[in-house]
Each structure stands twice: as structure tokens, then as C-alpha cells.
């Protein structure tokens with residue numbers, strides 16, 4: 001195996017994986033990822049699944065704890081969990097969701113909701129960091145490109161979850177406008193498993209980078225090394241010259257002739273830059289962590305539509321979403337993914353309803369499938385921070401104060417959004433819901449606080465953000481480091497300010513845009529790009 | 538370099554605030570204060586045994602045995618699994634510090650009733666009194682007594698993780714390394730049996746789903762009726 005490449009990419013997730021597929025035909029590429037490459041070398045079979053992925057991804061919320069395999073009581077090394085492919089990313093307890101460690105990154109096991117950011121987000125980028133070239137128009141072609149490569153589509157209502165249809169109808173009756181949620185799947189067979197996100201898609205239908213761009217990169221000659229943890233970018237005379245990684249206990253340094261890309265996610269990327277000494281040059285590394293606190297809302301609606309069960313099959317997907325509006329008709333900073341008669345077997349959902357004891361057990365017997373809505377608060381008035389290197393990054397995302405008081409904007413936005421969903425659930429005939437806005441204010445606030453602080457904030461972003469100058473950011477408009485030549489970041493970390501959507505679409509668009517830049521300005525090659533369709537289909 | 542970074546971090550948020558700002562961790566740090574310097578790795582075996590007993594007692598309140606099995610049916614394994622695997626690895630992200638904090642919170646949960654008018658340890662109280670104390674803790678009823686955070690966090694984590702563990706089909710919750718996960722036959726009803734949940738997709742159902750949906754029509758692209766995007 002050669003040890004010199006044109007480009008070395010550290011991290012094969014949404015950003016790094018997408019970029020690899022865009023440039024591999026134009027130069028030699030090494031793609032490193034700390035996690036396993038599940039089903040590597042097996043043919044992609046959307047709707048069916050490759051043998052390894054079928055085995056790895058069971059139909060219930062189970063998984064392997066990689067790599068520590070810490071369990072107790074002789075339970076073996078497998079247990080159910082929510083994103084569990086985590087090793088060193090979260091040694092200090094924090095209110096930010098852990099990151100996956102697997103080739104494909106978050107795209108390998110996420111829900112598959114494809115939502116574009118709001119227009120205000122693009123305006124907010126320039127306002128926050130002065131970054132140029134990040135307007136909605138600038139990104140439009142890259143979103144369109146990603147939507148093609150990832151098979152982004154909507155599902156006709158005939159295949160919606162009955163809960164989604166009922167929620168949409170009830171919302172419309174109340175004059176609340178709903179929008180259809182797109183998804184990046186191909187030949188989905190509606191097993192219902194995606195709402196238990198945290199496990200890969202057994203049927204290869206979720207079009208993550210491991211299904212699309214990474215095979216495309218491999219077909220074009222890229223080398224992919226899994227279980228390879230990058231510990232450092234080699235920097236000589238202020239220029240990135242390579243990468244040191246540990247694989248199976250062996251430390252290796254590979255040389256990059258033209259570019260090193262750090263794409264290890266919003267926690268992993270600042271950690272690598274920290275270990276590489278870039279934080280010493282630019283204290284914005286790891287600063288400005290943004291995230292989306294989340295709350296799952298759960299309702300008991302005794303009458304399923306059309307006399308059936310809420311989930312005629314397995315429960316499908318998030319089919320529609322909305323933003324609650326304030327009294328001026330402007331969106332509050334919350335996105336509500338309504339839909340799904342949640343399969344109550346998902347431990348997180350089963351655990352939601354706020355009471356316990358005999359009443360709770362009776363409820364689980366009577367209403368095994370319930371209607372739900374997931375609320376993401378999009379723009380908390382706080383920054384968090386990631387400090388420390390690959391060995392031990394420390395994440396601080398202060399959603400609550402010293403006294404346990406939730407950040408006021410998170411509280412007021414969630415109060416508004418939960419009240420809105422509660423009106424819709426009531427219109428659907430709900431007899432109970434959780435959280436319930438009819439609780440006393442103190443208890444309602446406490447419930448929201450508990451849910452936010454235990455569910456954690458999802459979608460970390462912004463820790464090596466793009467901006468106009470090194471005084472307030474880490475990379476420039478093209479995601480190139482201000483401080484080290486030949487060094488790029490390409491993942492959620494570069495997002496200049498928090499976005500109003502689930503972030504996959506934005507990150508892949510960043511990967512596509514970075515690809516165009518690398519092809520034209522780093523590899524100096526005309527766009528030569530093989531079609532994703534040739535590989536994925 | 539790490540020291541520099543922490544000094545830098547201290548400028549933005551002091552060490553104490555760093556922990557305290559995070560509500561959960563704040564409560565866990567408070568729990569450590571309650572039980573003193575024993576926390577942070579120096580918990581005794583007796584503390585751990587007490588914590589497990591408290592966890593078990595709370596979870597039995599959350600999922601009682603009725604005509605169907607409850608938490609007690611699956612003891613002693615379920616409490617060990619719930620505390621050390623579910624709480625430790627899943628809910629607290631594998632952080633030993635946080636788990637020690639939670640264990641501290643459980644020890645404090647056992648001791649606190651003495652100073653809150655119950656005159657006894659939680660573990661020695663009658664079931665009705667335990668239920669009342671657990672409920673009052675959960676709803677923040679002891680907030681004025683200086684223990685608020687610790688008791689809420691102990692009760693809330695017990696409630697949340699007991700439900701999550703039980704209704705994830707314990708003790709048949711482990712992945713089988715097979716293409717179709719087959720559930721082991723069991724004479725005792727599990728959480729899933731109680732809910733009537735059908736379990737993993739088997740070969741026949743998979744075939745039927747594929748016949749129905751594999752080539753299902755889709756609407757390409759995204760919904761531009763959303764004026765905000």
C-alpha cells in the first residue's frame with residue numbers, strides 16, 4: 001500500500017465521505033475512519049441488504065458497543081443502545097449527543113430525514129462570521145446535486161404512517177401548515193426501523209455515504225482504511241504534509257502531497273486539530289459549538305384512523321414537519337417532526353410517558369403504539385465548546401445554569417412548540433400526552449428541563465466554523481484553514497452558525513461544494529466525475 | 538497543552554461552573570458533595586451495594602408485578618444490567634465519573650429521608666412510604682430542602698431507565714448475530730410480550746414488505762411549498 005496520496009481525508013461521514021466520492025476520480029485519495037467498515041467489499045443491495053449489514057443491523061434496538069465492549073453481569077458485548085459507536089468522544093459527561101464511529105458516520109445510522117435549512121440560516125452565516133459565498137443561491141446547485149446522488153424523495157400519502165396523516169389533517173383543520181418531509185432512501189421496504197435510529201439500515205436502503213459516495217470513491221481508486229484513528233495532522237513549516245493514525249495498535253504516518261482534510265465531525269475535528277497544535281495557532285478551534293436540544297412528545301389517541309392500527313405495518317418514518325409560529329406569524333426556532341405512530345418498543349419512546357407504576361404498565365398494555373412528534377430547538381442562545389485532543393476531548397454545552405434553570409430561549413421555544421403539538425394532538429382526540437402543557441407551570445418547566453438535559457442536544461456543529469477572518473473563525477469560505485496551508489475541514493464543524501434543519505443535507509452540500517473546489521483549485525483538474533448511479537445501482 | 542486548554546476553558550467557564558452548568562452533571566456533582574470525597578473513583582463496595590439495592594427498590598415501584606411479570610420477576614440480573622449497562626453505558630455515555638455521581642445520588646437518596654421527616658433509610662421504609670418519597674422526589678417536592686437536584690436526578694433516572702430496560706424486552710434483549718434475529722422461547726412474559734409487540738421482522742414478513750414496497754412510487758425532490766426554505 002502506498003504511503004503517499006494527493007489527498008488524505010480523516011473521517012468518512014457525511015462531509016468526508018461525500019467529498020471522497022467527488023474527488024477520487026481526480027487524484028489519489030486515502031480515506032481514514034476510526035470505525036469499522038461494515039460490509040466492505042460486498043455488493044450494495046438497496047432494499048435487500050448485503051450479508052454483513054443484514055447481520056450487523058438487527059431489527060430491534062440492539063447493537064454492539066464498539067470498541068470498549070464494557071458490559072456487566074456476563075451479558076456479552078451486545079446490548080441495546082442509541083448511537084453507540086462512540087469511543088473517546090465523550091469522556092466527560094455532557095449534554096451533547098455522542099457521535100457515531102463507523103464508516104459512513106452519522107449517515108450510516110441516522111433517521112434519513114432530509115430537510116433543507118431555512119433561508120434565514122444562510123443570512124445568519126454572513127451575520128455571524130462575515131463569511132462570503134455561503135448564500136442560499138451559492139449552495140443551491142450543491143443541494144440539488146446531493147438530492148440526486150442520495151435519491152432524495154417524498155413518500156406519497158398512500159404509504160404514510162396513519163399517525164402522520166392524522167396529524168397533518170388535524171393540523172390543517174386548525175389552520176397549521178404542514179410540509180412533507182423528504183428522505184434519502186432507495187427501495188425502502190418500510191420496516192419501521194429508521195425511527196430507532198442508531199443502527200444501520202439492514203436493507204441498505206438508507207442512502208448514506210457508505211452506500212453512495214464511498215463506493216463511488218473506491219470504484220475510482222480511493223483507498224479506504226477503517227478502524228484507523230487519526231491522532232494528528234503532520235504539519236511542517238505551517239503546511240499540512242500528512243497524517244498519523246493508529247490502526248490495530250500500529251502507528252503509521254501517511255503523506256499528503258496536496259491536501260489534508262479533517263472531516264471527523266463537530267467533536268472529532270476540533271479534537272484532531274487540537275492534537276495537531278492548530279489550537280495553539282487559532283483559539284477558535286473548538287469554540288462556538290452549536291447543537292439542537294431535542295424532546296420527543298408522546299400522545300395517547302385511542303381511535304386509530306380508519307379503524308386500523310396506528311402502524312399497519314411497522315411504523316414508517318417522519319412524513320411531515322412544521323415550525324410553530326409566533327403571534328406575528330413567524331416561525332419559532334423549533335422544527336417539529338410529526339408523524340409516526342411510534343412503535344412503543346423503542347426504549348426511548350416507551351420511557352417517555354411521564355408516569356410510572358401500575359398506571360404506566362396498564363398504559364403499555366392498552367396503547368402499545370402511540371402517536372408522537374419530535375421537537376428540535378434550532379437556535380439556543382448559547383455556545384458550547386470542545387476542548388482537548390483526540391485522546392480526551394471535553395464537551396461543554398451548557399443548556400442549563402448553575403441552578404439547573406434551562407436556558408430561557410430553549411424553554412420558551414419548547415413551551416410554544418409543545419403547546420402547538422398539544423393542540424394538534426387534542427384535535428386528533430388525544431386523551432393524554434407527555435409532556436403535557438396542562439401541568440402546573442413549575443412542573444411543566446421541570447419536565448422540559450429534565451427531557452432536554454437527559455435526551456441531550458443533537459446535531460453538533462460550528463466548532464471549526466467558516467468565516468471572513470481568523471479572528472472569529474477557523475476556516476475560510478472554501479473550508480481551508482486560515483492558519484495552516486493545505487489543510488481543510490469538511491463536516492458539521494465548518495457550519496458558520498446553527499442551522500434550522502436536521503443537518504445531513506447541509507453537510508453533504510458542504511462536501512459537494514468542497515469537492516468542486518478541490519477538483520478545480522487543489523487537484524487542478526477539470527470536473528471529471530463518474531455518475532453515482534453507476535455505482536449505487 | 539492540555540493544561541493550557543483547561544486554563545483557557547477556565548477563563549470562559551470556571552471548573553465548578555463547567556460541571557454545574559450542565560444540569561445533570563450539576564446534580565451529580567451535588568451528589569458527590571453530599572456523600573463527600575468518596576466519589577470520583579473512591580466509592581466503597583458498601584456504597585455500590587446500597588446503590589444497587591436502592592436502584593432495584595425504585596425500579597420495582599416503577600414496574601410492579603401484577604398479572605404479568607414486573608421488575609422483581611427478573612431480579613437480580615435486571616438491576617445489575619439496568620444500573621451498570623443501561624445507566625452507565627447508554628444514559629451516561631460510559632462516563633465512570635457520571636456513573637459514580639449517580640451511585641452517589643442513589644446513596645444520598647437512601648440517606649435523605651432521615652432528614653426529611655421519614656426518620657428512616659429509604660431501604661428500611663414500608664412500600665407505601667417508599668412510593669410517597671419516590672413520587673415527592675420525582676416531582677421536585679424536596680427542592681427547598683437542599684437535596685432537590687440529587688433526589689430528582691436519582692428518581693428520574695430510575696424511572697426513565699427502568700421503563701427503557703423493561704420494555705426493551707429484558708432478558709431477551711441481546712442481539713443475536715444472525716441475519717434474522719430470532720427471539721428465544723421463554724415461559725416468562727417479557728416487556729414485549731406484555732405489549733403484544735411482534736418483534737423482529739422475520740423472513741416471511743420481510744418478503745411481504747418487499748413485495749408491497751420495494752418498488753413503491755416516490756415523489757422526487759423536496760417540498761417547496763415550505764416558504765421558509
Ligand SMILES: Cc1cc2nc3c(=O)[nH]c(=O)nc-3n(C[C@H](O)[C@H](O)[C@H](O)COP(=O)(O)OP(=O)(O)OC[C@H]3O[C@@H](n4cnc5c(N)ncnc54)[C@H](O)[C@@H]3O)c2cc1C
Pocket residue numbers: 010011012013014015016032033034035083098099100101102103104105106107109110111112113114115197198228229230231263264265266268269272390459460490491492493501502503504505507
Ligand atoms: C442517531 C442519529 C440520527 C440522525 N438523524 C438525522 C436525520 O434524520 N437527518 C439529518 O439530516 N441528520 C441526522 N443526524 C445527523 C447527521 O447524521 C450528522 O449531523 C452528520 O452525519 C454529521 O456529519 P459529519 O460529517 O460532520 O460527521 P459524521 O457523519 O459523524 O462523520 C465523522 C466521521 O469521522 C470519524 N472520526 C471521528 N474521529 C476520528 C478520528 N480521530 N480519526 C478517524 N476518524 C474519525 C467517525 O468515525 C465518523 O465516521 C442524525 C445523527 C444521529 C447520530
